[in-house]
Amino acid sequence: MTETFxxxxxxxxxxxxxxxxxxxxxxxxxxxxxxxxxxxxGLQPETIRASATSSHFLLGVLEYVAKDDxxxxxxxxxxxxxxAAILAAIVHLSPEPEMKPLDKDKTVDxxxxxxxxxxxx
Numbered sequence: 734m735t736e737t738f739x740x741x742x743x744x745x746x747x748x749x750x751x752x753x754x755x756x757x758x759x760x761x762x763x764x765x766x767x768x769x770x771x772x773x774x775g776l777q778p779e780t781i782r783a784s785a786t787s788s789h790f791l792l793g794v795l796e797y798v799a800k801d802d803x804x805x806x807x808x809x810x811x812x813x814x815x816x817a818a819i820l821a822a823i824v825h826l827s828p829e830p831e832m833k834p835l836d837k838d839k840t841v842d843x844x845x846x847x848x849x850x851x852x853x854x
Contacts, residue, residue, distance in 0.1 A: 746788070749825035752814060753791035756798055757781075759812055766804070773797065792826040795819055 760766045761781065771777070774797065776784065784790040798804050798819060805816045 746825050749795075749822035750788060750791055752818060752822040753795050753826065754785065755812055755814065756808060756819070757785060757791070757794050759808055760794070760798075760804075770797065788826055792823065795823045795826065799823060 760770050767778075774793070798808065799816075805819065808814050808819070809816060
């Protein structure tokens with residue numbers, strides 16, 4: 734099943750960033766939540782606004798929330814953003830793994846062949 738956000742499927746980076754910004758606003762709207770967030774991340778209140786423009790920061794916000802079941806539950810209840818939508822947003826904001834090109838001069842050894850045995854005798 735495709736996770737939805739605001740009645741439509743999470744289509745990509747834009748939707749994922751929108752979810753992360755709403756989650757960040759939810760965190761900063763409560764004194765206890767923002768203090769906990771700042772303590773865990775090591776950020777200062779004055780750096781949050783500047784950091785919020787970075788997709789890496791937004792990814793970090795979603796990863797922070799994904800590790801806290803109580804916070805996920807509160808977000809689900811108050812913002813109606815399901816935990817699965819947060820996880821889908823994490824996937825959209827995560828950088829693609831780097832694929833190193835195969836060196837043309839280097840040969841890849843085939844795995845050793847295992848001996849074949851007849852199991853039916």
